[in-house]
Amino acid sequence: MLFLLHPALELEAVEVKGPSPYGSGSREEKVAFDKDDGLVRLRFPQRIGKGEGLEVVFQYSGQIRDDERLKIGPEGGYGLSGAFWYPQNFTGDLHAARVSLHLPNTPDRPDGLVGVVPGTLDQEGYFSPILPVFGIYFAYGNYTKKSIAWRGKEISIYCTNESATIADQILKTAEDILEFYSQKFGEYPFDNLTLVETELPAPRGAPSGAQGIGGVAPPTLVFLNSILLRMGKVPTNLLAHEISHQWWGNLVPVSLKKGYTPWFSEGFATYSDALYVEKTLGRERMMQHLVKMGHLYFQSTLYLEDEPLGTCYINSPMYRPVVYAKGARVLHSLRGLLGDEAFFRVLKEFASGYALKDATLADFKSIAEEVSQKKLDSFFEDWFEKKGFPHYKISEVKMEAVEGAPQKFHISLIIEQLGEIFTGSLEVAFYGQGAEERKEIFFGERSAPLSFTLPFKPERIVLDPDYWVLREPSGDDIWPRFFRAGGAKK
Ligand SMILES: [Zn+2]
Structure with a gap:
């Protein structure tokens, strides 16, 4: 071993x-x-x-000296599992551990240092995780602890004096997020949740001087970067992302099983954050959030070699843009394809069915197919095996008034796919004279000729107006074509 x-x-x-x-x-x-x-x-x-x-x-x-993932100082410190400060098995192997953590009792050790680990710490300082975990993390410092009770569980924050002013707000936000995810993904799987302010290193492989990661979330614990907390504002998006890892990455663990994808943790967590934006700020703001994700991915494809979502792993320079950003958009597309009721049932069944078990993409697909009663082969092939994204173009738009019925218009157009062909259904919306009509069309080929009769003269045509599908942002999907920086405006 x-x-x-x-x-x-x-x-x-x-x-x-x-x-x-x-x-x-x-x-x-x-x-x-x-x-x-x-x-x-x-x-x-x-x-x-x-x-x-x-x-x-x-x-x-x-x-250990000079390892950013293990900082031990007289005032405080932290240890991440990737520092290999304890004999560590490989990511994806779950284990339970008993660890004794003691601070040396030296004369220069300040009073009031508090240690935090996932799981519980007994009188002797033994750490006993409630469940098998994939890594051991700890932090200690001169913390103030605040906590609230939520459904018989404890939500706490350990923070420094500099951040104490927003501690109550952070706890309230965390509670609201937990409540929301419990409804959407299933009951919160652990006994408590502890948030800890700490320094954190830059992501692995980042250039020196790069900003530290925002957070890390092993089971029951969320480390939050001090720098963000000391700005005096609740980092809601970060909290929503990190707390969702209790389901996506902890309950359904990170695995190295063949066919596994880190999309289950990072793609799902990024989309969970978007869901919380939708819940608190509305649909339009969620779409803006997702459009921003799309742009992050599009920009990266301009200077880095793209990789398929199904096989993009942490050592790839495209890891963040593909797994986080595109991954969130692909999960949103799946929601569009299945509908809300089936989609959220899939998430719940996935979380409960794969609690502390290795899940593969094929496992997730079969839950999605079973719940929705839809064949999803082409969706999973297109979005997980292919690189890139579709490029739709509306062309050859022709219209004429229907003879004898001057209010009615006959319209014909062609929707082409440039580049790689993606299969699926999309809506086309026609707008004109204060009216709107939508038609659902199916794509399976390079070009789809369409013709409809509408009860008004269309002045504008927009493909996929609700932006369910990640696609080339050139504006070719709108007629008459114009440059569009954000989502479709009606
Ligand atoms: Zn994450």
């Missing part, structure tokens, strides 16, 4: 107990291991059966 452990740390001994679930077995044995440049290879004395748990006890020591 392979583990990762920071190269600066010395591994002294490894022991196994068990095998039995969660390792309360009686047998204890030393395990042979070797450690090479951060990679620890364990050779177990016997095979571990399917479904059996094993407790592995590591004895190691040392000091």
